[in-house]
Amino acid sequence: MKQKTLLATAIAAALMLHTFSVAAQDATPAPAADQSKAKALDTITVTGSRIRSVDVETAQPVFTLSRQEILKQGYVSVGDILSRITASGSPGYSRSASLTSNTYAGSATVELRGLGAARTLVLVDGRRWGTNADGFTDLDTIPSSIIERIDVLKDGASAIYGSDAIAGVINIITRTDIKGGDANVYYGQFGQGDGTKQQYDFTWGNKLGKLSYVFSGSYAKDDPVWANDRDFSRYPNGPRHPTDGLSSFGPGGLILNDPSGNGLKLNPGGDPTKLGDYHAYDRSVDNFNADPQMMLINGAKRKSLFGKATYAITDNVSAHVDTAYTERTANIQIAGYPLGTGTTGLSLDKDSYYNPLGSEQGYNAPQDVQFLRRGVETPRMTKNTLKTYRVGAGLDGVFQIGERNFNWDVSGFFNKNHGDVFGTGNYNLLNLTKALGPSFKDSDGVVKCGRPGAVIAGCTPVNILSGWGGLTPEMRDYLGVNTNGTYGTQTNGLAANIGGDVMQLPAGLVQFAAGLEYRREAGYNRPDAFSQTGNSTDLASASSSGKYNTKEAYAELNIPVLADLPGAKLLSVDLASRYSKYSTFGSTTNSKFGIQWKPIDDLMVRGSISEGFRSPTINDLYGGQSQTFDNYTDPCDATFGAVASGNANAIAACRAAGLGANFRQTDASGKPVDSTDSQSNSAFLSGSNNKLKPETSLSKTLGFVYSPSYVDGLNLSLDWYNIRIKNIITSVTSNDVLNDCYLRNIQASCGMFSRDANGQVINLTHTLANRGHRETEGYDFNVTYRLPKLSFGQFKVNLDTNYVSKDNATLSNGVISYNAGQYSTWRIRSNANLDWTYGDFGATWGVRYYSGLKEDCSYDLTGGAECGLPNYVSPGVGITPKRQVGGIAFNDLSVRWTAPWNGTISVGANNVFDRKSPIFYTASSNSSGNSSFVGNPSYDIGRFWYVRYNQKF
Numbered sequence: 001m002k003q004k005t006l007l008a009t010a011i012a013a014a015l016m017l018h019t020f021s022v023a024a025q026d027a028t029p030a031p032a033a034d035q036s037k038a039k040a041l042d043t044i045t046v047t048g049s050r051i052r053s054v055d056v057e058t059a060q061p062v063f064t065l066s067r068q069e070i071l072k073q074g075y076v077s078v079g080d081i082l083s084r085i086t087a088s089g090s091p092g093y094s095r096s097a098s099l100t101s102n103t104y105a106g107s108a109t110v111e112l113r114g115l116g117a118a119r120t121l122v123l124v125d126g127r128r129w130g131t132n133a134d135g136f137t138d139l140d141t142i143p144s145s146i147i148e149r150i151d152v153l154k155d156g157a158s159a160i161y162g163s164d165a166i167a168g169v170i171n172i173i174t175r176t177d178i179k180g181g182d183a184n185v186y187y188g189q190f191g192q193g194d195g196t197k198q199q200y201d202f203t204w205g206n207k208l209g210k211l212s213y214v215f216s217g218s219y220a221k222d223d224p225v226w227a228n229d230r231d232f233s234r235y236p237n238g239p240r241h242p243t244d245g246l247s248s249f250g251p252g253g254l255i256l257n258d259p260s261g262n263g264l265k266l267n268p269g270g271d272p273t274k275l276g277d278y279h280a281y282d283r284s285v286d287n288f289n290a291d292p293q294m295m296l297i298n299g300a301k302r303k304s305l306f307g308k309a310t311y312a313i314t315d316n317v318s319a320h321v322d323t324a325y326t327e328r329t330a331n332i333q334i335a336g337y338p339l340g341t342g343t344t345g346l347s348l349d350k351d352s353y354y355n356p357l358g359s360e361q362g363y364n365a366p367q368d369v370q371f372l373r374r375g376v377e378t379p380r381m382t383k384n385t386l387k388t389y390r391v392g393a394g395l396d397g398v399f400q401i402g403e404r405n406f407n408w409d410v411s412g413f414f415n416k417n418h419g420d421v422f423g424t425g426n427y428n429l430l431n432l433t434k435a436l437g438p439s440f441k442d443s444d445g446v447v448k449c450g451r452p453g454a455v456i457a458g459c460t461p462v463n464i465l466s467g468w469g470g471l472t473p474e475m476r477d478y479l480g481v482n483t484n485g486t487y488g489t490q491t492n493g494l495a496a497n498i499g500g501d502v503m504q505l506p507a508g509l510v511q512f513a514a515g516l517e518y519r520r521e522a523g524y525n526r527p528d529a530f531s532q533t534g535n536s537t538d539l540a541s542a543s544s545s546g547k548y549n550t551k552e553a554y555a556e557l558n559i560p561v562l563a564d565l566p567g568a569k570l571l572s573v574d575l576a577s578r579y580s581k582y583s584t585f586g587s588t589t590n591s592k593f594g595i596q597w598k599p600i601d602d603l604m605v606r607g608s609i610s611e612g613f614r615s616p617t618i619n620d621l622y623g624g625q626s627q628t629f630d631n632y633t634d635p636c637d638a639t640f641g642a643v644a645s646g647n648a649n650a651i652a653a654c655r656a657a658g659l660g661a662n663f664r665q666t667d668a669s670g671k672p673v674d675s676t677d678s679q680s681n682s683a684f685l686s687g688s689n690n691k692l693k694p695e696t697s698l699s700k701t702l703g704f705v706y707s708p709s710y711v712d713g714l715n716l717s718l719d720w721y722n723i724r725i726k727n728i729i730t731s732v733t734s735n736d737v738l739n740d741c742y743l744r745n746i747q748a749s750c751g752m753f754s755r756d757a758n759g760q761v762i763n764l765t766h767t768l769a770n771r772g773h774r775e776t777e778g779y780d781f782n783v784t785y786r787l788p789k790l791s792f793g794q795f796k797v798n799l800d801t802n803y804v805s806k807d808n809a810t811l812s813n814g815v816i817s818y819n820a821g822q823y824s825t826w827r828i829r830s831n832a833n834l835d836w837t838y839g840d841f842g843a844t845w846g847v848r849y850y851s852g853l854k855e856d857c858s859y860d861l862t863g864g865a866e867c868g869l870p871n872y873v874s875p876g877v878g879i880t881p882k883r884q885v886g887g888i889a890f891n892d893l894s895v896r897w898t899a900p901w902n903g904t905i906s907v908g909a910n911n912v913f914d915r916k917s918p919i920f921y922t923a924s925s926n927s928s929g930n931s932s933f934v935g936n937p938s939y940d941i942g943r944f945w946y947v948r949y950n951q952k953f
Helices: 002-024 036-040 067-071 080-084 429-435 473-479 618-622 648-656 734-741
Strands: 063-068 121-126 145-151 169-176 180-190 197-208 211-222 264-266 278-280 295-297 299-312 317-334 338-341 371-374 380-401 402-425 438-441 447-451 480-505 508-526 542-563 567-580 586-600 603-614 625-628 684-688 695-706 714-726 765-769 775-784 792-812 817-818 828-838 841-850 854-856 880-885 888-898 903-910 945-950
Touching: 063 067, 067 145, 080 145, 080 618, 295 317, 402 429, 480 542, 508 618, 542 618, 567 603, 648 734, 734 765, 817 903
Parallel strands: 121 169, 684 765
Antiparallel strands: 063 145, 145 169, 180 197, 180 945, 197 211, 211 299, 264 278, 299 317, 317 380, 338 371, 380 402, 402 480, 438 447, 480 508, 508 542, 542 567, 567 586, 586 603, 603 695, 625 684, 695 714, 714 775, 775 792, 792 817, 792 828, 828 841, 841 888, 854 880, 888 903, 903 945
């Protein structure tokens, strides 16, 4: 009903405005503009509208980044380029998410308005680029060498483009009309000598009679950055707390069930079979720092080929074809697997040769050993290779009926993503069971599995309690298992569009666009057969697949209402509506109303109201469920939980659950945790839900563009936006489940987990669901000023700022989470640039500013240096102590020279002053998995130097 109401209201408004315009203007039609075919061919389609026009100014707020501006930056991948725009939130998945080993590993995504990558639609030349099964577009599958410009539509556009365009649209326009070629070489690295980036690309284009074509090829390689080489990632809880957050899993076995009950740790260089070579476990000394084995930023390679061609069949009809191939490989390393009784369910058998409490050591009452040991000899590595194939083709043309111009096109495209995830460093649980079982030293001096006279053929017993290097190559070969899963998506699309002039009004031509579209989405994820059995230490997941299709029809109308009148140099309205029928959930109609008003030539006022929707993705519906070891803080923990800060709701609920005032969350060794957000000791469960419904949204914008004629080269714009999304598809975190139960008394959440005999959280499940709604609101402000040319050069100033006034998530029970200014939602994000050109020389200075943020306190919960707001009250939750992190600015500098041989050399540095990024203790648990360390990946991790050479032919 709301959809029909919005469209009806928009149409009524347009008709009233038109009636007014007829009364206000002379009834004599204005002289018809030149309706020649040549003019029709000169029109363009602007991002945010399907109507072809000669005017690039529209009612939609569009931010454009040109190729020339991109070349002045120090970034070369599309992911890095787009992550720096002010409308972008902290990425949901980034190359700093080292613990990600699934199909996302190595991906680069963008989240306009911070609303999630699946709510940002990515187009290339106005057509959808392929996504993964979760609806994310890996931006690094798009080669930057083909970019002519990037349009960022900061408005909802489901009425124009269909699903997913809730937060906005990124439209990458590829290069065309090239005569000749250019080549680029880029090389850079951090001041620490790591993270080297290099890219080489070549583009050639020409026009031969009726045929024009463009071809491009590129290769890029990014070296990794290791966690041990940065202060903030060298230790799990950062440089201020180097002994906190360490793991009880390390080299040298830890016996959990020793006679003393305190735990015994193997002495360095000790014999693991001799109990005398162990000492009482002391976590302050014996815990292990696994971060040095981990990558802070993973390594990656990208290869791409791109080509497109246009052939003029007649003066009015053209054929076009485009094709692309990209291959992106990411390599990720994390610490060796934490082998233990809790993580595998296995113990070292009492009759094992390597058991220091076993029969082989002469004990009359031998016992199995419950143990912990990290597989430090074999760090876990993931190699994720994603190949993208794309082909598109179509016909387009123009024609006339009387004095009216029309354009049409029919097209189709095929986009296929195929990925392979190869992993090492996990263990075969079937072999591990045998290797930890009975074993003995045979007469030949070799330790063998089984018992004398009953040797288990092919089995290698494992000295699981040994120190670093104690797992010999033979043991590792027997236990090790490689994983090799495949995944992919396929998108097929067909479209037919027509547009043109409807009628002449006193204020101008009424124009329209209409079309039909069909799209089919399919995806799959196939872990290898052994992984699906659950007999590997890799988290169990089942094979999944799904598909759906949509049939759509849309219409768009631009009505000029007033023109060339006092107070109304221009007044026009835009109407659009799209009907979509999905094979999964049914049909939906989404409409949009926009208005453009110029009271004077120098000022344009624009506004819009639009409906949007997002269909559940393939993985949302059919992705199955998988295990995960989550980081969480138990609200009932007496030191770090909500009860420690005096939250009355938590205290009452925890006592009612039978947890005493001294209850502590424990780590894998059974010892109390020493920091917030510690990893679970058992696997939790997350996954899909085939009962999901689409998200719906309502977006509003209102703003102005001012270009004063008395100040040549100055342009200012200010736009307000408000986006409200209903039926949010989301998976709450483990912390959300526990906080909902103990802080908000939501009984449904209390049923999503259980506790073991010691009170520890187990069996927690957090699958996807439609949960409440979310609303974000803010302002975009932009100033560009090209100063008058001076004797010492031309200057251009640009300021682009986003201010978030509201970002609230409301759960189904009405509890509101206020996110603006917290975690990874900056109140203010601003980019300022000063560009100078003098003859063949030029320089650009840029400043990127991020305002301060709040996060939950991890230390000093009652107040102190790292908890400045101990009495902070979250509405509906109660006291939740907060830590205020200050704002930060990064400065970038580049200088360039264009040589006489048509080559340009650029040298620059990002973060030229080497600013240190702030620490965020809750980064790994509150930033959607975008980082595995106590830092936000949107921030710089050091000074980055680079040199770029461009040669035109």
